[in-house]
Amino acid sequence: QVQLEESGGGLVQTGGSLRLSCAPDGRTSSTRGLGWFRQVRGKEREFVAAINGSGTFAIYAGAVKGRFTISKDTAKNTMSLQMDSLKPEDAPAYYCAREMNAGPVLADRKYDAWGQGTQVTVSS
Numbered sequence: 599q600v601q602l603e604e605s606g607g608g609l610v611q612t613g614g615s616l617r618l619s620c621a622p623d624g625r626t627s628s629t630r631g632l633g634w635f636r637q638v639r640g641k642e643r644e645f646v647a648a649i650n651g652s653g654t655f656a657i658y659a660g661a662v663k664g665r666f667t668i669s670k671d672t673a674k675n676t677m678s679l680q681m682d683s684l685k686p687e688d689a690p691a692y693y694c695a696r697e698m699n700a701g702p703v704l705a706d707r708k709y710d711a712w713g714q715g716t717q718v719t720v721s722s
Contacts, residue, residue: 631701
C-alpha cells in the first residue's frame with residue numbers, strides 16, 4: 599500500500615503562517631500529480647490545492663487562492679503547501695493525496711492514495 603506522510607501541522611494565530619509537507623514513498627512516480635484536501639470532522643472533504651507531476655502548474659480552491667502556495671520538489675518527489683494569512687476556518691485536518699495521473703485535478707475520486715492527515719489549528 600502506497601504511503602504518503604504529511605508533516606508541518608500545528609497551532610498558529612490568526613494571520614500567521616504554516617508550511618505543510620508531503621512525502622510519498624518510493625512507489626509513487628514523480629510524474630504523478632499531488633494534492634491537498636482538508637476536512638472538518640463530520641463534514642465532507644474539501645479540495646485545497648493540487649499540482650501537476652512536473653511541478654509547473656497548480657490549481658487552488660477559491661477560499662485559499664492568494665493565501666496558499668503549493669509547490670513540488672521534483673528531485674525529491676515531495677510537495678509543500680505554504681499557508682499564509684491563516685484564518686480560523688482554515689483549521690481542519692489536512693490530507694496529502696496522490697493523483698492517478700499527471701494532474702492537477704480537484705476531484706477527490708481522481709486520487710488513489712491518501713496520507714493520514716496533519717492537524718492545523720488557528721487561534722483567534
